[in-house]
Amino acid sequence: MSVRSTAEVIDRFNRAFTEGDAALLADLVAEDCVMESVQPAPSGERVVGREACTEWWTALVDDSATQFTPQEVIVAGDRATIVWTYRFGDGADQWVHGVNVMRVTDGRIAEALGFSKTVGEVPPASESDGA
Template sequence: MSVRTTAEVIARFNRAFTDREAGLLADLIADDCVMESVQPAPRGERVSGREACTQWWTALVDDLASQFTPQEVIVAGDRATIVWTYRFGDGPDQWVQGVNVMRVTDGRIVEALGFGKTAGEVPLAAEPDAA
């Protein structure tokens, strides 16, 4: 089996969210993956390891009250930048913009750093009290 390119990995990662298919994440996450979410400010929550990162992203994929939408993807070698919007409600002000800076090694995500334009706290599916 050939190793997926960075572009292929990121396209499948994004498709997991747009198609709401958490199963697409299954073999995309490296054992030593580190993910930092956009919140809480200023540094975001740090999640480490394949299982923890997969659980965090799966909760976001499965949250039907929210929608992650990639706007643009820029790939350069083992790095990718995903420009996105995240809608967390139906109101006109219930969305944010941001970017994820991703790194892929041997066909798996090893790093995902999230940065967002937020004015205060935004409810994320991975938070225990988000509903």
């Protein structure tokens, strides 16, 4: 089998979510993959290893109450950026914009860092340094 390109890997990853087919994640995640989710804010959850990352993403794919929708994908070498929306309910305010910064090595996802706009307010620097 030839090694999949970064574009092929990211396309298959996104299709797992848009098609609701967690089986597409099979053999897509590197043994030493590191994934950082967007929640809980501000640092997210760190998940390490093929089994743990695949399990985490499978749970998200299988959650029929939510919807992950890629908006734009930019691929450059072994890196990909996925701009997305994530709907977590039926209300007008129950969605969020975010981005995943991905790294693919030898045809598998080696790193996935998730970032999103968060609820709440970040204090200005002058407040956080005690001034």
